[in-house]
Amino acid sequence: xxxxxxxxxxxxxxxxxxxxxxxxxxxxxxxxxxxxxxxxxxxxxxxxxxxxxxxxxxxxxxxxxxxxxxxxxxxxxxxxxxxxxxxxxxxxxxxxxxxxxxxxxxxxxxxxxxxxxxxxxxxxxxxxxxxxxxxxxxxxxxxxxxxxxxxxxxxxxxxxxxxxxxxxxxxxxxxxxxxxxxxxxxxxxxxxxxxxxxxxxxxxxxxxxxxxxxxxxxxxxxxxxxxxxxxxxxxxxxxxxxxxxxxxxxxxxxxxxxxxxxxxxxxxxxxxxxxxxxxxxxxxxxxxxxxxxxxxxxxxxxxxxxxxxxxxxxxxxxxxxxxxxx
Amino acid sequence: xxxxxxxxxxxxxxxxxxxxxxxxxxxxxxxxxxxxxxxxxxxxxxxxxxxxxxxxxxxxxxxxxxxxxxxxxxxxxxxxxxxxxxxxxxxxxxxxxxxxxxxxxxxxxxxxxxxxxxxxxxxxxxxxxxxxxxxxxxxxxxxxxxxxxxxxxxxxxxxxxxxxxxxxxxxxxxxxxxxxxxxxxxxxxxxxxxxxxxxxxxxxxxxxxxxxxxxxxxxxxxxxxxxxxxxxxxxxxxxxxxxxxxxxxxxxxxxxxxxxxxxxxxxxxxxxxxxxxxxxxxxxxxxxxxxxxxxxxxxxxxxxxxxxxxxxxxxxxxxxxxxxxxxxxxxxxxxxxxxxxxxxxxxxxxxxxxxx
Numbered sequence: 001x002x003x004x005x006x007x008x009x010x011x012x013x014x015x016x017x018x019x020x021x022x023x024x025x026x027x028x029x030x031x032x033x034x035x036x037x038x039x040x041x042x043x044x045x046x047x048x049x050x051x052x053x054x055x056x057x058x059x060x061x062x063x064x065x066x067x068x069x070x071x072x073x074x075x076x077x078x079x080x081x082x083x084x085x086x087x088x089x090x091x092x093x094x095x096x097x098x099x100x101x102x103x104x105x106x107x108x109x110x111x112x113x114x115x116x117x118x119x120x121x122x123x124x125x126x127x128x129x130x131x132x133x134x135x136x137x138x139x140x141x142x143x144x145x146x147x148x149x150x151x152x153x154x155x156x157x158x159x160x161x162x163x164x165x166x167x168x169x170x171x172x173x174x175x176x177x178x179x180x181x182x183x184x185x186x187x188x189x190x191x192x193x194x195x196x197x198x199x200x201x202x203x204x205x206x207x208x209x210x211x212x213x214x215x216x217x218x219x220x221x222x223x224x225x226x227x228x229x230x231x232x233x234x235x236x237x238x239x240x241x242x243x244x245x246x247x248x249x250x251x252x253x254x255x256x257x258x259x260x261x262x263x264x265x266x267x268x269x270x271x272x273x274x275x276x277x278x279x280x281x282x283x284x285x286x287x288x289x290x291x292x293x294x295x296x297x298x299x300x301x302x303x304x305x306x307x308x309x310x311x312x313x314x315x316x317x318x319x320x321x322x323x324x325x326x
Numbered sequence: 327x328x329x330x331x332x333x334x335x336x337x338x339x340x341x342x343x344x345x346x347x348x349x350x351x352x353x354x355x356x357x358x359x360x361x362x363x364x365x366x367x368x369x370x371x372x373x374x375x376x377x378x379x380x381x382x383x384x385x386x387x388x389x390x391x392x393x394x395x396x397x398x399x400x401x402x403x404x405x406x407x408x409x410x411x412x413x414x415x416x417x418x419x420x421x422x423x424x425x426x427x428x429x430x431x432x433x434x435x436x437x438x439x440x441x442x443x444x445x446x447x448x449x450x451x452x453x454x455x456x457x458x459x460x461x462x463x464x465x466x467x468x469x470x471x472x473x474x475x476x477x478x479x480x481x482x483x484x485x486x487x488x489x490x491x492x493x494x495x496x497x498x499x500x501x502x503x504x505x506x507x508x509x510x511x512x513x514x515x516x517x518x519x520x521x522x523x524x525x526x527x528x529x530x531x532x533x534x535x536x537x538x539x540x541x542x543x544x545x546x547x548x549x550x551x552x553x554x555x556x557x558x559x560x561x562x563x564x565x566x567x568x569x570x571x572x573x574x575x576x577x578x579x580x581x582x583x584x585x586x587x588x589x590x591x592x593x594x595x596x597x598x599x600x601x602x603x604x605x606x607x608x609x610x611x612x613x614x615x616x617x618x619x620x621x622x623x624x625x626x627x628x629x630x631x632x633x634x635x636x637x638x639x640x641x642x643x644x645x646x647x648x649x650x651x652x653x654x655x656x657x658x659x660x661x662x663x664x665x666x667x668x669x670x671x672x673x674x675x676x677x678x679x680x681x682x
Contacts, residue, residue: 099522113521211529211536212655237654248529251403251536252368253653255395269523271456281406281539282398 069172070129070147076117077133080151080167081106082306084131087168088176095125101300102308119144129170154220154305157188157227164307180307187310195228196321202260203231205249205288206297210270212249219245221302224309225263228316233257255282261319262288265299291324340565341624343631351634355412358641362408365645367652368399375400407538410546410602411644411658412637414535415609417550417599419636421592422610423617423628424557427564428585429495436596436610439498439589440505444478445471445600447513449530454520467530468545468601474509475597481505483589495585532657533606535644542602553595557629560588564625606640608662612670613639619673639666 073093075081081100084093090105097112112121119140122130129147132138138148149170154160161181168177204225206215214234215222218241222232233254237247266272274294278284288294295315302312363379364372370392377390378400392400418436425434437443448470456466482505486498517527563584567574571581596610614632621627640658643665647656 116521209526209529211526211534213525213529234653243654247653248536248655248657250367250648250653250655252366252399252648255399255403256368258395269526280537281402282395285394285398 070127070170072125072127073129073131073171074112074122074125074127075100075106075131076112076122077131077151078102078300079304079306080131080133080149080163082304082308083151083164083167084171086176086180086307087164087171087173088180089167089171089173092171094127122146131167156220156223157309160305160309161185163305184307184310188313191310191313191317192227194321195317197229198323201229201231202320202323203233203257204261204263205233205254205257205259207262207264207266207272208246208299209266210272212251212254213246214249216243216245216247220305224302224313225316228313228320230261230316230320233259251282255286258287260287261293261295261323262286263295263297263316263319265297265302267296268299293319293323295319339568339624340562341622341627343627347621347627347631351631351638354638355634355641358638358645359408359412362411362641362645363400363404365649366399366404367648368396368404370396370399402539406540406543407535407644407648408641410538410543411535411640413543413546413550414599414603414606415613415640416633416637417546417553417595418606418609419613419632419639420554420557420629421596421599423614423625423632424560424564424588424592425610426614427568427625427628428588429499430568431495431499432615433611434499436592436599437506437605437607439482439502439593440478440509441475441593441596441600442605443506443509443513444481445475445597446531446605447478447509447516448472448474449604450513450516450527453523453526453530454516468542472597472601475600476593478505478509479589479593479597529657530604531659533604533659533662535603535658536648536655538602546598546602549594549598553591553598554633556591557588557595560584561625561629564588564629568625604659606659606662608666609636609640612666616670616673 069092071092073084073089075084075093075096078097078100081093081096082102084090085103085106090103094107095109095112096106097117098108098110100106100108112118117132117137119137122137122141123144123146127146129149130141131149131151132141133151133153135150138150141148149167151163151167154163161184164181164184165174165177168174168180206221206225208214214237215232216235216238217223217226217232218238222234222245225232234247234249237243237249237253238245262277264272264277273296274292277294278289283289297312297315301308364375374390374392374396377388378392378397380386381388381390390397421436422434425436425438426432429438449467451474452466452470482498482502485505486501489497489501517524563574563579566577566579567581567584574581574584599606613636614628617628617631617635621631640662643661644658646665647658647661650656
């Protein structure tokens with residue numbers, strides 16, 4: 001059974017690497033440094049995909065940077081790509097991996113596979129800085145004389161801010177980074193302060209796919225829900241962290257837990273909708289279904305720890321504030 | 327006299343299924359069904375489950391005191407899952423037993439002729455292309471898995487025949503190996519090109535009963551029943567064929583035709599089982615062999631008992647899968663191998679009967 005978990009975990013890690021994840025230096029994968037699968041297409045119409053605050057406005061300091069800063073950046077991490085554009089370094093970016101869908105002007109190269117980066121493919125762009133999501137090919141790139149920055153997965157908001165500041169520093173966009181981080185902090189505070197919080201904490205189930213994989217509070221997504229004061233029904237399913245925070249739940253358990261809100265992130269991957277969820281055998285009697293508290297989540301937004309976190313949190317807080325309880 | 331010759335020569339290889347074994351098979355199914363229905367991740371009193379079940383019997387009206395959600399868990403989640411597990415287990419086990427019989431090869435299993443690889447390719451294509459269409463109203467995974475499985479077996483049969491299966495059944499087995507490797511290569515390639523769906527593909531490959539519903543039961547049931555019926559009707563003929571094709575021909579049996587019919591039936595059953603439950607390994611191999619080692623190697627014994635013990639085995643294994651790490655699910659394919667392999671080794675070591 002260990003093998004199985006390892007296999008599933010490997011598949012998760014493999015995919016998550018597309019999101020910028022994993023810490024191969026130690027060979028372990030920390031339970032709280034998670035992102036979820038990027039099962040998202042560029043044309044996603046999820047609720048969470050509202051206009052981003054940070055869509056490459058370049059904020060404070062657009063224009064050229066001093067010559068000793070990198071001007072030919074390759075980003076192999078979708079989250080780092082979003083951060084680069086948010087701090088105003090977008091024009092220094094020459095290529096990004098095939099899952100860097102956001103912002104739309106990011107120079108996506110379809111052959112650059114973020115989850116399985118190829119040294120030659122990256123080097124052929126003659127970059128002066130490469131941002132990786134893990135240190136897998138760091139040495140190989142450095143031996144070619146290319147600077148590497150590893151943007152590891154965040155576990156909490158402070159990690160997000162710190163990473164954005166660092167990306168601002170190495171690209172010569174400090175003031176842009178400060179402005180972007182301040183803006184994010186302010187937005188998040190406003191959202192958290194403005195949320196209606198019921199006396200009894202609401203429970204939720206976050207669905208990753210139609211075979212009932214979920215996330216626990218140990219993941220970054222789960223952490224954001226915790227900030228909003230929600231209680232995760234999946235937490236008992238992975239108390240020892242052996243599923244790396246991504247347990248597959250049994251259907252009986254979900255029905256019995258009867259969560260107040262269902263967040264489903266599998267519209268894109270698996271064609272799920274309120275209709276399909278409500279029509280699953282036995283699900284129509286769930287509180288969340290009866291009260292219409294079934295909320296679509298853009299998996300792309302919720303699985304990244306970049307500037308669009310604000311959009312994700314805004315979807316969550318809107319859902320909590322609008323929740324109908326019988 | 328043809329009939330006389332038939333019965334004389336088959337006396338050595340054909341034995342009746344005796345009552346004690348029949349009863350133990352039925353008992354195993356009954357016990358596994360009861361345990362699977364009464365135990366589950368949801369915390370429901372056993373007495374309440376029993377009351378709820380009796381309530382549905384005709385002319386009996388009792389109040390189980392269960393909430394609508396708990397009643398749903400029993401009727402819409404647990405019961406269809408148990409029934410589906412039984413059908414899949416029975417189908418895979420009897421298909422495996424019949425493959426072993428027609429190929430006279432102890433290593434034959436239902437996936438031998440490429441059924442698993444074809445289904446895997448079909449399911450992967452469905453998962454990869456199905457993403458993002460937003461329809462979600464019709465699940466193409468079982469359909470493409472079913473088609474892929476049958477297409478793979480047909481391809482194997484075509485290749486095997488064109489390369490001389492009449493000289494040796496081994497040609498068919500080797501064609502199966504080639505087809506399976508080739509299709510698996512394509513499947514892996516597609517999977518690696520669409521890494522965002524890798525977890526769904528793996529979940530499918532490891533077998534899934536987690537989302538079993540009555541819909542899946544009704545998809546599988548007709549094929550499972552038809553395949554089992556056809557195979558069971560040939561149990562005596564298959565016993566005669568154990569003596570060799572020449573012997574069988576001398577009593578009026580057409581071995582090539584019988585082989586084709588049984589292979590088609592077993593492949594149809596396997597394809598339908600795989601389509602609704604993914605790739606569940608080992609059942610088709612160890613259940614028939616265990617039966618052979620314990621009860622005897624006549625197909626009149628092996629085929630019906632494999633069905634019963636296959637059903638019981640898979641229900642039991644699925645019970646372990648959904649409760650041992652509850653509320654987490656352990657994919658069933660892992661447990662069939664994990665529980666099945668050591669058990670089989672014990673049976674193998676403690677028994678000296680022939681595997682033939």
